[in-house]
Amino acid sequence: MARSLARSELEQLVDSLVLSWDDMASHTKAMLYCTVRHYLDGKIPWKITFEVDRWPDYTAVLWTHDKEETSVLAFEEGSSAVFLHWTSEDCLRQLLISTSVDWTRPVLLVAFPLSGLSILREHLENQGLPLPAAEDMFPCDTAYYLHKTCPSLEKVDRTDDKVTVAPLQPEHSHLVSSTWRHGGTPESEERTHYHITTFPSACVYDQDGNPVSWILLNYYGSQGLGYTLPDNRGRGYFQLASKYLISTCLQKGYLPFLFIEDYNEPSRIIHRKLGYSWNEAGRCAYIRLNKNKFKSS
Structure with missing residues (x-):
């Protein structure tokens, strides 16, 4: 068994x-x-189980939230979010077999590297479980900001100087949740409130103090929930918010990174301009297992 x-x-x-x-x-x-x-700093209020193939010279790690918790990714209510890190295929294969995770339950694999997809399919076949269909996989590129400094905020192109940039506030939880394509539910709003009040964020405010563009940081370190209100697009506001968040991450010693879904070409264009880069090794996917057992999708 995994430890x-x-x-x-x-x-x-x-x-x-x-x-x-x-x-x-x-x-x-x-x-x-x-x-x-x-987790060690007390910023994650639910129980997380961390399992390794061996200790202390581990080669693979699996971590997942307590099965009784509401999903940390609110759009997959009733599922367990599972994360995996490994250094070789044999490490992954062994950990999938020995983990305490119940693979017959609804599971959401978060940013699972596509390099391990054949091993995952092999494991599911050996367990007599259905393989994920194409519509249950959401492929992404991992974009990294591999610089120790952030370009000056003054260099962002925009049409006016009446905006300000600052973190999001708790009262913006409903707006942020409602504009997320997986949001609009009480659970989503609750999780959005949690992320806004616990982790760094960036928001561009208009001259009346209204949010017009924003981006958050997930508890596992990636940037997410980036959005600009339609009437304010094309003004460089998202770039401004992104550079603010990059600077915040660098000050805290984080390596800025995010996931860009395959369909989102506008995001690729913007983040390439910001200085992000990606390659084939960072290809991953959010994968739903046992879709028929999910409460919602």
């Missing part, structure tokens, strides 16, 4: 995770680092 780490061992785990500024960092390593760090 579940005690809290004292999590300190050793996070100390072993070194993120690289010179090469494409592993997004699974970055997510693991942020999750463990935030």
Whole structure:
């Protein structure tokens, strides 16, 4: 069986995770680092189980929230969010077999590297479980900001100087949730409120103090829920918000990264201009397993 780490061992785990500024960092390593760090700092209020193939010289890690918790990704209510980090196919294969995760339940694999997809399918076939259909997989590229400084905010092109940039406020939870394509539910609004009040965010406010463009940071370290209100697009506001959040992340020692879904070409254009880059090694997908058992989709 996989070994579940005690809290004292999590300190050793996070100390072993070194993120690289010179090469494409592993997004699974970055997510693991942020999750463990935030968990130890008390910023994650639900129970998370961290399992390794062996200890202390681990080669694969799986972490998931308590099965009784509402999904940390509100658009998959009733599922367990599962994350995986590994260094070889054999490591992944062994951990999938030995983990305590019940693979017959609804599971959402978060940003699962596509390099491990054949091993995942092999595991599911051996368990007699259905393979994920194409519509249950949401492929993405992992975009990294591999610079130690952020370009000056003054260089962002925009049509006026009457806007201000600052973090989002709790009272904006409903607006942010309602504009997210997976949002608009009480659970989504609750989770949005949690992220706004706990982690860094950036928002461009118009001259009347109304939010017009914003971006949040997920508890596992990636940027997400970026959006600009339709009437305010084409003015450089999202770039302004992004640079603000990049600067905040760099000040806190985070390596800025995000996931760009395949359909979202406008996001690719904007983030390339901002200085983000990606390659084939960062290809991943959000994958739903046992879709017929999900409460909602």
